[in-house]
Amino acid sequence: MRSNGFVLGAVLTTALGLVFSTVSAESKAAESHLAIPAETVADYLHAVIEADRTVYTVHVVERLQKKGKIVASEDWRTSHTLPLPAQFLRESSELAALTGSKVRYRLVGLWPINPQNAPTTESERQGLEEVQRHPEQRHSGVISVGGTQYFQAIYADRAVAQACIGCHNAHPRSPKRDFKANDVMGAIVIEIPLSD
Numbered sequence: 047m048r049s050n051g052f053v054l055g056a057v058l059t060t061a062l063g064l065v066f067s068t069v070s071a072e073s074k075a076a077e078s079h080l081a082i083p084a085e086t087v088a089d090y091l092h093a094v095i096e097a098d099r100t101v102y103t104v105h106v107v108e109r110l111q112k113k114g115k116i117v118a119s120e121d122w123r124t125s126h127t128l129p130l131p132a133q134f135l136r137e138s139s140e141l142a143a144l145t146g147s148k149v150r151y152r153l154v155g156l157w158p159i160n161p162q163n164a165p166t167t168e169s170e171r172q173g174l175e176e177v178q179r180h181p182e183q184r185h186s187g188v189i190s191v192g193g194t195q196y197f198q199a200i201y202a203d204r205a206v207a208q209a210c211i212g213c214h215n216a217h218p219r220s221p222k223r224d225f226k227a228n229d230v231m232g233a234i235v236i237e238i239p240l241s242d
């Protein structure tokens with residue numbers, strides 16, 4: 047009886063061991079084949095970047111501006127105002143880069159207040175025009191910068207808050223002053239390196 051119990055225990059232990067080693071071998075194999083398409087990664091990143099900036103614009107900038115508490119302005123570091131939503135995006139992108147992440151993201155526009163935010167290449171301009179016409183679709187392609195290939199995705203950037211339109215239409219350096227709610231004001235460009 048005792049020896050039967052011992053044999054049963056040994057068999058069970060061996061069987062469980064086999065099951066677990068098979069499972070862990072399978073998950074290791076699955077891990078080594080794990081690959082998410084670059085366009086899916088770009089879509090995930092875009093969802094997070096856009097959500098963060100919208101929350102900042104609607105619940106911080108617009109809310110405090112409406113209450114007359116504080117405004118957003120370019121010289122926020124010295125004038126005790128809030129960073130502009132565009133500066134918020136640039137600051138967070140620069141901070142992310144400091145972690146060693148090679149993903150890059152920035153705002154561009156066909157009517158830029160800041161000339162540095164104009165499209166940098168002809169293909170980027172075409173991408174911007176494309177998302178202007180079809181804002182619901184991402185425009186994407188592969189680009190080469192300094193010998194590194196990047197997957198580049200361009201997403202329409204819409205006027206999601208009254209503050210977006212109010213500020214751009216009134217800004218002295220804005221080349222366009224008739225933005226309306228939900229208009230495409232520019233684009234968010236995300237670039238993901240295709241090698242480590």
Ligand code: HEC
Nearest residue numbers: 103118132153154155158159160163204209210213231232
């Ligand atoms: C208080 C003013 C203000 C608000 C609010 C504002 N912007 Fe801007 N935006 C600017 C300024 C100024 C720049 C240029 C800043 C820079 O690059 O340093 C800019 C840059 C941009 C750019 C890049 C092209 C360009 O014009 O230089 C886009 C696209 C853009 N904003 C869209 C938006 C959207 C969409 C919103 C709302 C979610 C918004 N902005 C809210 C003032 C504002």
